[in-house]
Amino acid sequence: MPTRLQRLLLLLAIAALTGPALAQDGALTVPRNLDQLVNRSAVILRGNVVSVRRESHPELRGLDTVLVTIHVGEALKGQVGQTYTFRQHVWDLHNRVNPGGYHKGQDLVLLMIAPSRYGLSSPAGLDQGRFEVVRDGTGRETAVNGRGNHQLFDGMSAQFAKQGVALSPAASRLISSSGRGPVEIAELTALIRELVERSR
Amino acid sequence: MRAIPAFVARAAAMLALSLAAPLAGAGGPLAIRDNGQPYVWSTAAPIGYRTDNGPISASVSEASAQARVASMFAVWQGVPTSNIAFTRIGFISATGAFSDGDVSTAAEYTAVVNDCSAGNQSPIIYDVDGSLLVDLGFDETGVIGFAGPCAANATQFLSGRVVMNGLFQDGAAAPVQDLSATGFDAALIHEIGHFVGLGHSQINVNCLSPCGADDLAGLPTMFPFLVHDSQGQLAPDDIAWISRLYPQTSGGTTFANTHGTITGIVFFADGESHAQLVNVIARQVDTGGNQDRRIAASVVSGFKFRVFHGNPINDPGGDSAGTEAPGDIGLFEIPVPAGNYTLSVESIDEEFEDGSSVGADIRIPMPGTAPAPVGPITVVPGSVVPGNNITLIGTPPRFDQFEGP
Secondary structure (H helix, E strand, O other): OOOHHHHHHHHHHHHHHOOOOOOOOOEEEOOOOHHHHHHHOOEEEEEEEEEEEEEEOOOOOOOEEEEEEEEEEEEEEOOOOOEEEEEEEOOOOOOOOOHHHOOOOOEEEEEEOOOOOOOEOOEOOHHHHEEEEEEOOOOOEEEEEOOOOOOOOOOHHHHHHHHOOOOOHHHHHHHOOOOOOOEEHHHHHHHHHHHHHHHO | OOOOOHHHHHHHHHHHHHHOOOOOOOOOEOOEOOOOOEOEEOOOOOEEEEEOOOOOEOOEOHHHHHHHHHHHHHHHHOOOOEOOOEEEEEEOOOEOOEOOOOOOOHHHHHHHHHHHHOOOOOEEEEEOOOHHHHHOOOOOOOEEEEEEEEEEOOOEEEEEEEEEEHHHHOOOOOOOOOOOHHHHHHHHHHHHHHHOOEOOOOOOHHHHOOOOHHHHHHOOOOOOOOOOHHHHOOOHHHHHHHHHHOEOOOOOOOOOOOEEEEEEEEEOOOOOOEOOOOEEEEEEOOOOOOHHHHOEEEEEOOOOEOOOOOEOOOEOOOOOOOEOOHHHOOEEEEEEEOEEEEEEEEOOOOOOOHHHOOOOOOOOOOOOEOOOOEEEEEEOOOOEEOOOOEEOEOOOOOOOOOOOO
């Protein structure tokens, strides 16, 4: 049996690691495959959330927004510096804890659309373009988006075959998979790179 | 990122199960008060909404839009065992920067939403060409619409909003393929479900892949994804929950003379520790008509319990909604039409994360394995059938602050 100290430390460790992944309820989106998400994105990156602040839009006074700053670990598309900050409109009345589903410490792969003239942006396909990275006890890192990667690769094999596009064997294998559940982060980012390269 | 030792990951999952509670959809309420009661609208008078004074899209006129919106609300109002009602008050009221009748810019949207947040009006906004969504920083080719309450007092919702993306109804194949009118309306009927205070439900999750007619008949409108146009028609789960939140108490058909409630607690394998965020489904016993697939209602265990208590390291805030009563951690209550039922449990599906979440905005896989369905349970009208407890099999032990010494 763990000692009281061990249990306290365990609780503190857990508390540091488990923030609820809240997001915006009340939006319906059409399913997008990864190629569509990549094409729709102006910036794609992987990084850690370093700050999340809910505040009114500076120009559109009263419009609820969340200002999120990411420490960028890897830029996959677009011009991105060491940090990347974006502002997203949030409308959840009940979601006051982690607005928009962002919280400090998250390891995310974000496929962001270009900011609007008001400086507002969000992931392509909303939570479809936001992948949370999870590392298990064996060190295996996987990524899953807000739809559990459901339909993430739908139609891509047929589309590329029709277009005569040859992807790498690893990418072909990945998009031929079921498209449900977490995928290896290294495989996902490699596929995104290929798709970005192909779209140039 | 940091590696999570396996034992910590397991414990984290268990702690989250014990601490997390639904502020969001629970196969029932969208939001829960700190006394465990759901937020609802007042039904002293019909809920008034105001519509945009313009078309939904290039091919759906304002007059058609008004009729379609009325028919979307009528789907919920038409439930005979619920007393919820709606009325169109008129066009969206002028307020601040909004004066031309048609909400088409971010400045106008902000003015109207500010008025909504003050509890003054509930606008139904048509984004005729997706340009409003673009200004708001959303992917106009991916978002069909969004909705939800704008303002609430201590007990009730006061106002709400719905935004519809006309790009999906403009008759053009680009930049997005249209949805069918039935499919578009089904999506917005789902959104209006959020508007009135309903969360997501997980029933017949096999319909994420093509499924049969009986499964579709039981597939809730409030299922997290729109997978079939038939979701524009309410399923027994939607009817049970809208009736539970807004019960019809007078006339020939009431909630009490048609429905009852099944309650119980989901336990870890020790039979003592409550398990939260397990999806519990009551299915009517099949008597040859596949009733078990068509007539079902659900809730997530611990739907009344607080979702996030904060922590001293990365977020001391926590929620203020949901109870902190340990007896609510694994509690479930499922309204069902009178009949004979079995109870089964399952994990919230891995597709339902973030905005599509069920029960709470954090998804924790169900620990252990599900026991055989419990039942049959006979529910007579107006009855509450308690004590239908379910003990999971093969779960690891649980550690949290609610554990005894």
